[in-house]
Amino acid sequence: MTHQTVGYPRGHPSRPGLPDDPRAHVTEPDPACPVEITLAALRGRWTTLVIRELLRGDRSFTELRHALPALSDKVLSDRLAHLAEAGVLHRHRVPGWPPGTRYSLTPQGHRLAPILQALWDWGAQHQSPGHE
Amino acid sequence: MTHQTVGYPRGHPSRPGLPDDPRAHVTEPDPACPVEITLAALRGRWTTLVIRELLRGDRSFTELRHALPALSDKVLSDRLAHLAEAGVLHRHRVPGWPPGTRYSLTPQGHRLAPILQALWDWGAQHQSPGHE
DNA sequence: CTGAATCCCTGCCGATACTG
DNA sequence: CAGTATCGGCAGGGATTCAG
DSSP: OOOOOOOOSSOOTTOTTSTTSGGGGOSSOOTTSHHHHHHHHHOSTTHHHHHHHHHTSOEEHHHHHHHSTTSOHHHHHHHHHHHHHTTSEEEEEEOSSSOEEEEEEOHHHHTTHHHHHHHHHHHHHHHTTTOO | OOOOOOOOSSOOTTOTTSTTSGGGGOSSOOTTSHHHHHHHHHOSTTHHHHHHHHHTSOEEHHHHHHHSTTSOHHHHHHHHHHHHHTTSEEEEEEOSSSOEEEEEEOHHHHTTHHHHHHHHHHHHHHHTTTOO
16 A cells, blocks of 8 residues: 545645645655555554554463454464564563563554544444445 | 454543444454444555545546556546545536546545544654654 | 456465474 | 464456447
């Protein structure tokens, strides 16, 4: 997926990174676009479910597998690696035996909560009127 | 992609569709999840760029092609069909010659603006500290 | 002008099996 | 326990071509 978005019709002289921002005027998908960065972080099946689990507190690999039984090892591993690289979560290896790793959201990851909330609200509005 | 998200750590007794909502507790991807519905609407390369153009006003097929030169007919057609089905935009055929079709956002589509803004802001925060 | 049909190629997802 | 390696299937995206 790729994006380069945002740009309110009416003028907000200098909102953070908006219509004034040159990046809001790109004519083709650009991985450096902030919108794309965020959507890239959220992309992938299971991704938001993993984030939801971590919003409730830190978790181990096994706890995540238990919370999402239909999620395979490989995909969970992929998601965790992806989210770690995206700066959404943080790995913490616990020394000793049995070897353990805890996963917790970074501050940046916690800032996804209102976004997920907004996505939820839009989708809920969409289905309640039942226009489709 | 699939999601079932949202769920603030701290208790909000009855926010719209949140931790209290049973759908916030699903253990596997569900297309009926509001979060998934929204992400599905935004999914696809070029999708948010098309929405951005329409946020600035209604457009014709050709105007969109001109605004996004690297976007092929087929993909633009796909995106418009997808967004129309998602309830984001509305087709309006103009009778006469040359045959024309105008595309404009639905009210639901306009409600994506703050979401795209939020996505932008998160992504901008992400890259300014330059942690990657 | 506005699309739909086709073809190919790539990347994601899932299952299975294997290491530290 | 916490992953990685590999393989196959399938859907998405782009170019080209054709039609209303």
